[in-house]
Amino acid sequence: MDLVLNAGPVVKLVLLLLVYFSVVSWAIIFYKFLVIHRATRDSDQFLDFFWAKKRFDVINQGLRDYPNSPLTVLFREGYQELLKIQGRRPGEDEGHLSTDLGGAENVARALRRATTLETHRLEKFTTTLATTGSTAPFVGLFGTVWGIMDAFRGIGESGSASLAVVAPGISEALVATAIGLIAAIPAVMGYNHFMHKVNVLTGEMDNFSQEFLNIVERMMRRG
Amino acid sequence: MHPNPHIRQGIKARSEPGLTRMLVVSLIIHAVLLLLFSGIILPTIKTPPKPVYVVDLVNLPVKDPRAGRPDVRKGPEKTEPTPGASAPEPKPEAVPLPPKPEAKPEVVKPEPPKPEPKPEPKPKPEPKPEPKPTPKPKAEAKPQPEKPKTADKPKVTDKEEASVTTALEKLQKKQEYAGVQDKIAAMAAARNKGTAGDVPIGMPDGKGTEEGVASDAWLQEYLKQAWRLSKYQVGRSDLEAKMQLTFDAQGKLANYKFTDKSADARFDDSVVRAVLQLKDYPVPALAGTRKDVVFNLKELQRQ
Numbered sequence: 001m002d003l004v005l006n007a008g009p010v011v012k013l014v015l016l017l018l019v020y021f022s023v024v025s026w027a028i029i030f031y032k033f034l035v036i037h038r039a040t041r042d043s044d045q046f047l048d049f050f051w052a053k054k055r056f057d058v059i060n061q062g063l064r065d066y067p068n069s070p071l072t073v074l075f076r077e078g079y080q081e082l083l084k085i086q087g088r089r090p091g092e093d094e095g096h097l098s099t100d101l102g103g104a105e106n107v108a109r110a111l112r113r114a115t116t117l118e119t120h121r122l123e124k125f126t127t128t129l130a131t132t133g134s135t136a137p138f139v140g141l142f143g144t145v146w147g148i149m150d151a152f153r154g155i156g157e158s159g160s161a162s163l164a165v166v167a168p169g170i171s172e173a174l175v176a177t178a179i180g181l182i183a184a185i186p187a188v189m190g191y192n193h194f195m196h197k198v199n200v201l202t203g204e205m206d207n208f209s210q211e212f213l214n215i216v217e218r219m220m221r222r223g
Numbered sequence: 224m225h226p227n228p229h230i231r232q233g234i235k236a237r238s239e240p241g242l243t244r245m246l247v248v249s250l251i252i253h254a255v256l257l258l259l260f261s262g263i264i265l266p267t268i269k270t271p272p273k274p275v276y277v278v279d280l281v282n283l284p285v286k287d288p289r290a291g292r293p294d295v296r297k298g299p300e301k302t303e304p305t306p307g308a309s310a311p312e313p314k315p316e317a318v319p320l321p322p323k324p325e326a327k328p329e330v331v332k333p334e335p336p337k338p339e340p341k342p343e344p345k346p347k348p349e350p351k352p353e354p355k356p357t358p359k360p361k362a363e364a365k366p367q368p369e370k371p372k373t374a375d376k377p378k379v380t381d382k383e384e385a386s387v388t389t390a391l392e393k394l395q396k397k398q399e400y401a402g403v404q405d406k407i408a409a410m411a412a413a414r415n416k417g418t419a420g421d422v423p424i425g426m427p428d429g430k431g432t433e434e435g436v437a438s439d440a441w442l443q444e445y446l447k448q449a450w451r452l453s454k455y456q457v458g459r460s461d462l463e464a465k466m467q468l469t470f471d472a473q474g475k476l477a478n479y480k481f482t483d484k485s486a487d488a489r490f491d492d493s494v495v496r497a498v499l500q501l502k503d504y505p506v507p508a509l510a511g512t513r514k515d516v517v518f519n520l521k522e523l524q525r526q
Contacts, residue, residue, distance in 0.1 A: 019253065027249035031242050125242070 007172045008150050014143030014176050018136055022183035025132040028125045029190040035068070036197045039122065042069035043204055050075070050208075056082070070118035070201060071208050077114035078212050081107045104217050111209040118205060122198045126191055133188035140180020147173025282424050284442070284508040285435030291425025293436040438508040442468075442501075446516060450497035452490065462490045463519040466498060474510040476501040482515065494518045 004015060046066040053059050056079055063072045085103040151169025282293060426437045465483035470476060479498050484491055497518075 023246065023249045023253050026252065027242060027245040030248055031245040034245075 004175060006168075007175065008147060011143045011147045011150075011173065011176055014139060014146070015179055018139060018143075018176070018179045018183050021132045021136050021139070021187075022179075025129055025183060025187040025190070028128055029186065032125065032129075032190070032194045036122065036194060036201070038068035039070055039201060040197065042066040043071050043201065045069070046071050046075075047204075047208070070115075070122065070205055073118055074111055074114045074205055074208055075212065077110045078107050078209075078216070081110035082216060104213060104220060107216050108209070108213055111212060115202070115205045115209060119198065119202050122201055123195075126194055126198070129187045129191040129194070133184050133191055136180045136184035136187065137177070138180070140177040140183075143176025143180070144173045147176060282436045282441075284438040284440075284506055285431070285433035286438065286508050287431030287433050288429035288435050288437050289423060289425040289431050289433060290427070290429045291423035291434075293424070293426055293440060435508070438506065438512070439514070441506070442509065442514060442516070445501070446497050446518075449500040450493060450518065452493035452520075461520070462487050463517060464491055464494050466494060466516050466518065468498060468501070468514045468516060470506070470509040470512050470514075472510050474506040474508065475504075485518075490518075490520075 004012070007015070043066075046063075046069045049062055049066070050059055050071075053062070059075065060079055063076060066072045082103070085106060148170060151166065151173060154169055155166060424434050424436070426440065429437065462485040463483070464481060464485040467480050467482050468476060469478040476498070479495070481491065485494075498516075
């Protein structure tokens, strides 16, 4: 604690910035942990529900039970697009679809758009983690370099180069690097972890889109 | 449905954790950690440094040392100043020797010449203030026989006077020198007496009753002083060897074996040579014990 209090104003400013980085990155880590955990859990449950039910309208009614799953958004977007296509032909029943107006492609585009939006939602704030992970050590290093410059100036003024004179200034300066690493390490770890989870979920969304399109096309062919 | 398809309707139904709430949680956690590590809530954990004892090998090792210091000696200056081999040297040299031999030969030489009445008053005041205890009787004893001589030979030439005065000056300087030496010796003796008298011989953490140092500390100091190895003989500074020493019932080294050898034969040889110096030195406090000793170059370089 004394090391921080005895540091120079620039080093203190750097330390304050690094503490801010740390607070924000940990807040994002907690936030992303909850978001991705809930998304994964709800997606698994929704997939079980989806394959258990045969009718889209039944599935659509049960979407409220899985509010955090990105797959429910995909299903809703695709289903709504499907209903729009149905609406263009009011005389036809549900399940009496055809591909003559490119209905399947419309659904595919809707699913792609939904996938992109959901991926963005899941990746939200992770750039802050990446920025903290990559810049915090350098910010800390800047504080250290500045502190060592100060320390050497003090040594020059005092005229003594003994360890007792040199060591305190350098140890105060090194605190900045230490805090920078303390802020950066969890941020980098969190970023890598969450990006892996987002990639897994994105893969699930792609798979689900393909399955959804297959079903739609089968329905359209059956006419 | 919203006319802009990029605004998703589904998100509104979600109960996502707010980032603001998470910021507050993070801030609280940081504050708690800061308080913990700053020592405000919990006292900072400080491991006490391992005590390093400077052991005087003159003090014999005992099994159950009392509280005291292992680096002080008994104060034998009063009785016999020459029991020790090396340490008590300054005491016998300084205290008893200077006054006696210096006074005798130089006072004997100027006796035959006449000018003794002049030197008589000088030596009298000088020995009195400087060497307090010893020189008095000698200075008093010598002038008594000299007085009748001066009365017999009243004629004094200038040359004789000059030679006598120079001799007296020399004598005076030597006496002054002796006086200074006396003072230094007295100060050293007083200092030794003080330490030995105030602080008993023992160990700082000793709880026993015996006067002496702990056998482990003594053994460590003994081996440290017996170990001879130059850092230039071995190229590395990270060498370490562990040895187990077994002592017989008389406290003599009965057996030794390496429990962990260093990679350097010269290092191991130097360790063996140091240990073998214990062979002819029975230490009763170590009788029947088995000690594990670690030799490393850091300890050697610290000497």
